[in-house]
Amino acid sequence: MIGILALVFAALAALLHVYIFIMESVRWTTPVVWRRFGIADQQAADTVRPMAYNQGFYNLFLAIGAGLGILLFAMGGPDALVAGRTLVLFSLGSMVAAALVLTTTGLKYLRAALLQGTLPLIGFVLMLFA
Template sequence: MVATLAFIFAGLAALLHVYIFYMESIAWRRPAIWKRFGVESQDAADITRPMAYNQGFYNLFLAIGAGLGILLFSFGSPDGEIAGRTLVLFSLGSMVAAALVLMTSGLKYLRAALIQGTLPLIGFVLTLFA
């Protein structure tokens, strides 16, 4: 039961990070997207586009790591379970660490950091006990 809950939260965290990838790497040129990230003008969005593009792929890679870890844990041998748990913990831990770093950027980023970090934190803790 704990493993199921852990991987539900890990999966939700992965899906959230795929969505962040979409916003940063694919949809960044849309004003509704870059405004969500606190960018104030089209010129600033154009300047920050390469950085957002790169950052989006970081989010995608973390999501892939969590997803692959869930698959290895769920369908693998005992060695696959160990590798899967390790990969899930690393991916979710990185998501939580990134959220903590975002918090250091100022109070205006607190909400975004909580959105980015809550699901992986819950998944991380549950995975420890799965």
């Protein structure tokens, strides 16, 4: 049961990071998106666009890592379980670490850090016991 819950939270964290990728790398030019990230105007959004594009792909790669880990873990078998657990723990741990780093940039990012880091943290802790 703990393993299933761990996989559910890992999957939710991965989906969230795919959504962040879409916002940062695909839909960045939409004012509603860049305003969500605290960007004040189109000129600033254009200036930050290459960084957001790159950052979005970091989020996508973490989501892919978690997804592959989930698949391996769900396949069963001793080797797949070890590899899947390792990949899920690494991916979720990286997501949590990124959220912690975000908190160092100022209190106005605390809500975003909590949103970004809560699902992977829960999944990480559950996966430790799966």
